[in-house]
Amino acid sequence: MNKDLEQNTIVTNYEFSSGILVLESSKGGSIKVKLNGFDLSKLTPDGYEIYLSDSGSECKHKEGRIEVSSKELKNPSFLLTLLHEVGHSAKDEKVDLDRDKEISRELKELSRKNSEKDVLRYIGVLEEYTRLVEKRERQAWLSSIKSLKTVLLESGHDVRKNFANFEEFFSKIIRHYKSYLLGMKYVFEKSGKGTDKQWHDFEAYVDQIFNPHIPILEDEARVFWETELPK
Numbered sequence: 001m002n003k004d005l006e007q008n009t010i011v012t013n014y015e016f017s018s019g020i021l022v023l024e025s026s027k028g029g030s031i032k033v034k035l036n037g038f039d040l041s042k043l044t045p046d047g048y049e050i051y052l053s054d055s056g057s058e059c060k061h062k063e064g065r066i067e068v069s070s071k072e073l074k075n076p077s078f079l080l081t082l083l084h085e086v087g088h089s090a091k092d093e094k095v096d097l098d099r100d101k102e103i104s105r106e107l108k109e110l111s112r113k114n115s116e117k118d119v120l121r122y123i124g125v126l127e128e129y130t131r132l133v134e135k136r137e138r139q140a141w142l143s144s145i146k147s148l149k150t151v152l153l154e155s156g157h158d159v160r161k162n163f164a165n166f167e168e169f170f171s172k173i174i175r176h177y178k179s180y181l182l183g184m185k186y187v188f189e190k191s192g193k194g195t196d197k198q199w200h201d202f203e204a205y206v207d208q209i210f211n212p213h214i215p216i217l218e219d220e221a222r223v224f225w226e227t228e229l230p231k
């Protein structure tokens with residue numbers, strides 16, 4: 001790693017598995033992430049900027065910005081999670097985000113009420129939230145797997161080299177995707193609401209929303225995995 005100070009721009013080079021990752025940052029401003037010269041910011045929608053953050057250990061996205069954790073930079077999976085967050089920046093996600101805020105408010109309000117009717121509403125809202133989260137995570141993963149192919153062809157950086165085989169690569173994606181499935185069950189469990197039957201029905205519902213999409217993700221991942229580099 002070396003640092004150059006040049007006209008207010010800090011350039012940091014990282015050796016990154018099969019390539020050199022270059023971060024160009026201006027003081028307090030956004031950064032450009034270049035992999036073997038290919039500017040990854042080209043994959044973000046207009047108006048989105050990438051920032052470097054010292055807090056947290058994962059990449060995050062907030063309205064209009066993607067935050068890259070400096071701790072994650074050396075992780076071979078960094079590119080995977082960065083592109084996942086880029087996938088979240090897609091415009092059609094914004095509509096859902098408004099509903100998302102309403103849902104959080106409704107859940108908070110309903111969490112204080114325990115009549116039978118309110119518990120049913122709580123479960124209904126949580127089910128809607130499950131559908132929303134599943135769709136969002138699936139789309140972000142599909143988009144990030146497609147971007148991996150673009151990055152491979154444009155930069156020559158081959159993320160596949162970080163994994164022993166397809167199964168290892170795909171299980172990494174599924175672990176992230178399924179963490180939301182478990183998250184939904186956790187939210188319900190923590191609320192202490194519902195009968196045993198309602199809990200088991202909800203558990204089955206969450207599985208039914210997430211599991212059918214795993215083959216869709218697997219197909220997309222396999223298309224990427226089998227990409228041949230031009231000779």
Ligand SMILES: [Zn+2]
Nearest residue numbers: 084088137140
């Ligand atoms: Zn996500």
